[in-house]
Amino acid sequence: MTITHHDEMNGLREIGRIVANTMHAMAKAMEPGMATGELDQIGAALLEREGALSAPQTTYDFPGATCISVNEEIAHGIPGSRVLAKGDLVNIDVSASKNGFYADTGATFRLGAVSPELEQLCRDGKRAMEIGIAQVRSNGPLAGIGKAIGRFAERRGYTLIQNLASHGVGRSLHEYPEEIATWPTRSDRRRINRGLVMTVEPFLSRGGLWAMHGEDDAWTLLAEPCAPVVQYEHTVVATDRGPIVVTLPG
Template structure:
């Protein structure tokens, strides 16, 4: 059964999601050549605690760090380390936080300096596919409608959609029903209801959709070692429609990017 949140609980979840949003915004200025992912991880832990929250990933399923840091061909669940980022890398930063007993969880893939045009196109397409999926999150639709929208948008452009890793419901636990694959058939799967909250997170590869897990038990990379991108938002259904609880606008403010991509998913203006 899909958990249903009250309006009051959704507003508490918005606070949790915005802790993550602000953390990613803070990190946006720090992602540059020569910086290590372990350094970024320490910054994030301190920042989350300063906001009166708890790192959501640290210790979850025995994960050793605050952030999942996945550069280049790493899809997700990369462990922060002392290897410096290099010009032309990309880095997916997946962050979680607990506030008011609820989880926030979302992700953004950053460019490190100037990146190859084909890699930038992968990032753009993956983020666009996230919003294609979110548009389908409305009362009466089904899980397959979201997955189909993401899959069609990305596969039509020649990319690989990871099958083994999926989005999920979220609440007082990190992973709730329903699972939210990034592929599927329209009209299939669990039906969406008012008050549900999910994390939608396309993981899209430049080449094959196939992946492999490394011996550390966490790191996932593409089978062909081509780049992978990952973007994630927390979304609630309010008044039958998708409402973003998270935002990339702190990132955009830090990087000087103008964007109205989130506006259609806000029933009330976001106050930064």
């Protein structure tokens, strides 16, 4: 989607606020002994209260209102009977629509104390997203996002999952540009047009390179090679002055 009118920005900001508030409320509600299905029900109720529709459900018939991925699961985890425990890394990904506008956000949360290594991975995962967002501006190179994130990851000794990309969003969950690399690539010559709406969502890891489907279902993705992975995601709009983040709580 490309923003051309103020009412479009207002609609995008509204759904951005809804998904952000939902994600953070779910994170606050997490506790040891809770099943991921229970956590998803909290998210579903919050979206319904705001008049929003779960984008994974309406777009892909995903078996949950939100995606909840725990520890070895790095994306698209199906909410269900899995019980959360102290020390878990829990990725909550919330995307939804309202009045024809879509927004997408996600973050990895620590349930209680984790090892210093994982604590640092989480901090650096959020920083990697921020570095990528800083590259979003009118007429900037799309490949500049992955180039900047890649420099950061290499300096810190991390790897990046290289088959889970950012994407355009706004009038549907996934739209042009269909794939925006959050790792270095030389083949992408596309530029960012003014008003373009997109996600920035690097998957930072301590060794993982690819996302692979597990054996239990057709949705949940695991890292290959097996390694800790974190993901942080915002929906942003490109302007002449830089990015506007719309998935902020409020």
